[in-house]
Amino acid sequence: MDAIELMLLGLLLVCGIATCLSRNLLVSLVIFMAYSVVMSIVWVLLQAPDLAITEAAVGAGVSSVLLFLTLKKIRDIRKKVQDEKK
């Protein structure tokens, strides 16, 4: 258990820093999803199963979907304006 816990905490730290340092928005979003999933497993290790289900469904599910949708809408607005320009 100790080894798994250390590995998960290290992965959490790496994912958190990688989200900050990545230059491409899409890449940082995918790393943020991985961060949410690892956090959900850490909740299980801390003996809080309700939080694990909620974090998995909300963090890696709905919140990430909303972030993807925002990127998509921004790209759509830009395409529309560039098409109008032509």
Place this chain on the structure above:
Amino acid sequence: MKKSEFRKWLKSWDAGEFDFTEALSDRASLPQPDGGSKDHPWKLEPINRLEQGEIKSFRKSYPFFAVVLCCIMIGFLLLTVEHLPTFGAPDAPAHNEVMERYVEKGMEETGAVNVVAGVILDYRAFDTLGESHVLYTAATAVFILLLSLKGGGEPERERKIMQSDPLLKSTARIIVPLVIVYGIYVIFNGHLGPGGGFSGGAVIGGGLILYAIAFGFEPLDKILNLKVYRMIVLCALCFYSLAKCYSFFCGANHLETIFSPGKAGMIFSAGLILPLNIAVGIVVACTMYGFYSIFQRGRI
């Protein structure tokens, strides 16, 4: 990574090239309207030299000071962590008589096997009521901001491409029923095991989103349109408010004769926890689907 690439990466912190693979700000590439009307503020007024110098020196020193501030903050917080009670110690001040009372008497007073569910829906039900209202307020705020009456954030061509993808459709046909059944299971067993209203509601919301992505919005519009959404959320929140707030006016005794704690371990036990779980789960599921629908096409 070579030294020149590393230098280029360091310099790019100032340039701001963070958007997919293209430039961040699109103002320069957009057409400049004639006359510069007030609705199209594309042109930034030229700033004078003094201000330009100030801004440049600010931009150079700001990252350095931000990193120094964060390191100082890490230092102070680690000092505080050292003074906190040891992680996992059974004699920490957080484990006092309140916890003992909730764990020992929780099952016989509330009837819930899951003590966390008993705490958030029976002993501290008022906090959960506030949280449901926060979720509803957020949905209303997003609705106000992104409502588009013209109807259509999604180009027709893309909708056709998304719908005709056979892999997505056949996978969703198998997965969506399983997801929704699992969500209903988590809600109904909130007081017997891990789970509860929020978890189950989020899972059901995720299932509905997957269905909308794979099959389009038309099949769901028949059963989940704006009128139904409003009615469901209103009824659920009013039921929760009435079930727990009448005791402000009638004294502290709850409806214990009608909703008795019952025999622990059965589904229809634990008093009001099961109806409240269902109400909260419905609100959360509708809100999650509502978020997706408003972002995607501007209406529910």
Place this chain on the structure above:
Amino acid sequence: MLQTLWDSRVNCIAVILFAVGFATLLLHRNLFKKILGLNIMDTASCLLLTSLGYIEGRTAPIIVDGVTDVQRYGNPLPAGLVLTGIVVSVSVTAVMLALTVRLYERYHTLDLDEIYMLARQEEGEK
């Protein structure tokens, strides 16, 4: 001192993640990155709160076989508080994203400095 920090490594990681999220919030001018930083700060503080409810050698507070001995279960209170916190976090993220989309529609840029200067210029024109 290093020994106590190593014993409570979960708290240390939570605190460092909080600072990482704060740095992201400060250093990036892109609104999207700021929202990601705020989310990381949220989950890090939830981690710190939950780690206060963990007791060595005891299981989750779900009563097994009717044994209600308090020596066998962890603390249920921090888990209940953090459940509320996670839901509030997703609500705030949704509102922030809606605002970002509207700002982009209006000013066609995600750079906070440019948005601020454009807004100030509009204010001056009025």
